Amino acid sequence: xxxxxxxxxxxxxxxxxxxxxxxxxxxxxxxxxxxxxxxxxxxxxxxxxxxxxxxxxxxxxxxxxxxxxxxxxxxxxxxxxxxxxxxxxxxxxxxxxxxxxxxxxxxxxxxxxxxxxxxxxxxxxxxxxxxxxxxxxxxxxxxxxxxxxxxxxxxxxxxxxxxxxxxxxxxxxxxxxxxxxxxxxxxxxxxxxxxxxxxxxxxxxxxxxxxxxxxxxxxxxxxxxxxxxxxxxxxxxxxxxxxxxxxxxxxxxx
Amino acid sequence: xxxxxxxxxxxxxxxxxxxxxxxxxxxxxxxxxxxxxxxxxxxxxxxxxxxxxxxxxxxxxxxxxxxxxxxxxxxxxxxxxxxxxxxxxxxxxxxxxxxxxxxxxxxxxxxxxxxxxxxxxxxxxxxxxxxxxxxxxxxxxxxxxxxxxxxxxxxxxxxxxxxxxxxxxxxxxxxxxxxxxxxxxxxx
Amino acid sequence: xxxxxxxxxxxxxxxxxxxxxxxxxxxxxxxxxxxxxxxxxxxxxxxxxxxxxxxxxxxxxxxxxxxxxxxxxxxxxxxxxxxxxxxxxxxxxxxxxxxxxxxxxxxxxxxxxxxxxxxxxxxxxxxxxxxxxxxxxxxxxxxxxxxxxxxxxxxxxxxxxxxxxxxxxxxxxxxxxxxxxxxxxxxxxxxxxxxxxxxxxxxxxxxxxxxxxxxxxxxxxxxxxxxxxxxxxxxxxxxxxxxxxxxxxxxxxxxxxxxxxxxxxxxxxxxxxxxxxxxxxxxxxxxxxxxxxxxxxxxxxxxxxxxxxxxxxxxxxxxxxxxxxxxxxxxxxxxxxxxxxxxxxxxxxxxxxxxxxxxxxxxxxxxxxxxxxxxxxxxxxxxxxxxxxxxxxxxxxxxxxxxxxxxx
Numbered sequence: 001x002x003x004x005x006x007x008x009x010x011x012x013x014x015x016x017x018x019x020x021x022x023x024x025x026x027x028x029x030x031x032x033x034x035x036x037x038x039x040x041x042x043x044x045x046x047x048x049x050x051x052x053x054x055x056x057x058x059x060x061x062x063x064x065x066x067x068x069x070x071x072x073x074x075x076x077x078x079x080x081x082x083x084x085x086x087x088x089x090x091x092x093x094x095x096x097x098x099x100x101x102x103x104x105x106x107x108x109x110x111x112x113x114x115x116x117x118x119x120x121x122x123x124x125x126x127x128x129x130x131x132x133x134x135x136x137x138x139x140x141x142x143x144x145x146x147x148x149x150x151x152x153x154x155x156x157x158x159x160x161x162x163x164x165x166x167x168x169x170x171x172x173x174x175x176x177x178x179x180x181x182x183x184x185x186x187x188x189x190x191x192x193x194x195x196x197x198x199x200x201x202x203x204x205x206x207x208x209x210x211x212x213x214x215x216x217x218x219x220x221x222x223x224x225x226x227x228x229x230x231x232x233x234x235x236x237x238x239x240x241x242x243x244x245x246x247x248x249x250x251x252x253x254x
Numbered sequence: 255x256x257x258x259x260x261x262x263x264x265x266x267x268x269x270x271x272x273x274x275x276x277x278x279x280x281x282x283x284x285x286x287x288x289x290x291x292x293x294x295x296x297x298x299x300x301x302x303x304x305x306x307x308x309x310x311x312x313x314x315x316x317x318x319x320x321x322x323x324x325x326x327x328x329x330x331x332x333x334x335x336x337x338x339x340x341x342x343x344x345x346x347x348x349x350x351x352x353x354x355x356x357x358x359x360x361x362x363x364x365x366x367x368x369x370x371x372x373x374x375x376x377x378x379x380x381x382x383x384x385x386x387x388x389x390x391x392x393x394x395x396x397x398x399x400x401x402x403x404x405x406x407x408x409x410x411x412x413x414x415x416x417x418x419x420x421x422x423x424x425x426x427x428x429x430x431x432x433x434x435x436x437x438x439x440x441x442x
Numbered sequence: 443x444x445x446x447x448x449x450x451x452x453x454x455x456x457x458x459x460x461x462x463x464x465x466x467x468x469x470x471x472x473x474x475x476x477x478x479x480x481x482x483x484x485x486x487x488x489x490x491x492x493x494x495x496x497x498x499x500x501x502x503x504x505x506x507x508x509x510x511x512x513x514x515x516x517x518x519x520x521x522x523x524x525x526x527x528x529x530x531x532x533x534x535x536x537x538x539x540x541x542x543x544x545x546x547x548x549x550x551x552x553x554x555x556x557x558x559x560x561x562x563x564x565x566x567x568x569x570x571x572x573x574x575x576x577x578x579x580x581x582x583x584x585x586x587x588x589x590x591x592x593x594x595x596x597x598x599x600x601x602x603x604x605x606x607x608x609x610x611x612x613x614x615x616x617x618x619x620x621x622x623x624x625x626x627x628x629x630x631x632x633x634x635x636x637x638x639x640x641x642x643x644x645x646x647x648x649x650x651x652x653x654x655x656x657x658x659x660x661x662x663x664x665x666x667x668x669x670x671x672x673x674x675x676x677x678x679x680x681x682x683x684x685x686x687x688x689x690x691x692x693x694x695x696x697x698x699x700x701x702x703x704x705x706x707x708x709x710x711x712x713x714x715x716x717x718x719x720x721x722x723x724x725x726x727x728x729x730x731x732x733x734x735x736x737x738x739x740x741x742x743x744x745x746x747x748x749x750x751x752x753x754x755x756x757x758x759x760x761x762x763x764x765x766x767x768x769x770x771x772x773x774x775x776x777x778x779x780x781x782x783x784x785x786x787x788x789x790x791x792x793x794x795x796x797x798x799x800x801x802x803x804x805x806x807x808x809x810x811x812x813x814x815x816x817x818x819x820x821x822x823x824x825x826x827x828x829x830x831x832x833x834x835x836x837x838x839x840x841x842x843x844x845x846x847x848x849x850x
Contacts, residue, residue, distance in 0.1 A: 037706065065522075065529060070529075131718075134525075135525075135717045138709060138714065138717040139714050139715070139717035139718045140714055141714045143714075175727065216717075218529055219528065219529070219535040222535070223535060223536075223539075223708070224705065224706070226536065226705065227701065227704070227705025227706060228705075230701055230705065231698065231701055231702070231705070234694060234697050234698055234701060235698065237694050238691060238694030238695055238697075238698060241687065241690045241691035241694050242691050242694075244687055244691075245687045245688050245690075245691045248683050248684060248687050249684065249687075249688075252483060252679060252684075
């Protein structure tokens, strides 16, 4: 009994660090294919999400930790990745005369940024800095559910709320007092998918969020499959050790 | 109970359960050893080249500006690659060597690409102990054979990058490369 | 066949004896954790956690050394180098998550180990020095963990480092100079990151040294036991195989929980803000330390005066040094101390309460509860421990461990 109480007390101590934000908006939870013990990414969804990033997000947001070669994880072939990279102009240099020059992208290049530096990004966005999206899903409390809901969480501001100029009311943007510099970008039909997948706002938001979950944690599938094997092995070892322990201790009784 | 002296040894009790315990013991030890080895592998493998390093193992460069008698040095996988546009005399001297006399017998033709005979591309790392041979600059010593001279231990290479004198065991390595077109080379 | 194997065996035996007569390391280990170290036969599973903590230290050092091979301690590169470990280095994500969560599980093991010591009176004579070294180990662990958390150079790394180093500015006269010295500049910056990396690499080996002393100090009096009475030789069993196998099983069970977190919830114990690169111009809305520091953080914030708050926070750990004398009871185990036994659980609840308060914004109810919790912490240590020791009537102790076993 005493042991159980102690274990419970210690268990109660553990999860508290997750509960710190005082006024957390309740995020409607979504079904993600990558949740759960065997969770995996849906490659077609990631490809659609990448298309959304390319056509919508990338106008303002960088994705600096993703190289074109990484996109093979989305199911593209080596050749597709190369031709995709070649569509981009990458600054390289200096050349022999000391000048920077543009060349076609290679698989080893990283996604080019929409703005050359923070100042340029702010100047084009009313003083606000569009954050890099590579890690956004891990860098926000609530993870993919937060990103998904934020993309769709635009509403008319409450009548009694004074909005700063150029700001947009978003009911999930607790980090910035509900006033978000980014206007609603994910709308019905803003992207058309080649495979004819539904392109209403909710589906687009879901696809691009799944893509961003992948950019934040590209090794998730390896983690889940390795984890399963490690757990099985550790369980086997622990069970063996338990029976050996019982066997050895049976010699002295209790 | 208190008088029961605990058995101190793992073996040789001769009691009934011993066979089963020995099997258990060996299974547990084997599982533990294999498990430890499996945990060590990721640590060791982490020292191998990472994905970004591997992705940079191919480079392309232009030789459009390279003139007869000139050298350029490009960096591939962190090592210098010597590119020499050989003069007709250098080319002839490299081709006329009797291969049988060489320490590491290779014809000049086997070290260049057909149709680009004058362009020699070799990894600029001495095959002795990894120093960078001299010979890329006009003012450098090129040794007795008009190729490269390694200042560390005196190895001398000819105009085909073959070892001719000194302690190095092998010719300068020819990296895997192709001519993308007449003026562009891809290494790796 | 038989002859050959005997001959071969005797060759190995000869080599072994040749070596052993020059460096008797096997004999030594046999005395430390082998058949020559008698341990009480009645140790329960709470006695596993010392071994588990040692195992976690090994995990931390191994993963840490290989992480260090890929990490760059520079403000412009640190965050990127960690992301490179997560994305490009072979198994880098595994080493990083093992290391990151390993810190938490190391603390879990050590905290259970400490509370076990508190419950069973393991700090009392003749084990005071053993206990002191344990407190030093805790302090060294805390310093190592704190500096390790700075290395990824995320927002929480940076602001945690800023807040914690600023604690020293509370000291009168020399405070500011000490903080400048710690920083190597006028804010947390590249020199700070560099020295923290150097110290984060060094301190684990100091911890290894302290563990050697900890085990040395353990072996003179021998292990305490759940009854807290002296174990006679008849009540002891050799550490090997009895406790080596029990500890092995314990490590396996502990690893199952650890791996579950590493592989399926690796960021559960961390803070999302630490995936935002450090920005010296913007403080996150809510700075929280890692969970294992929360009770101490709550004590710090409970006191409105800066200097006294800092002193109270450090005092809450330093008071453990004098605990062997604050506890006036001659009985070790709480099993035979009806009043202390209740107070122990109240103290555990108090630490849990402080942990919760440490994670909240310091206002309203959490602040009030934090103050009550902090006050109770010191009331328990400084007042209740001596007074209860004097006034409490303990239950009768069994004459020996074996009597307790047969009788109970």
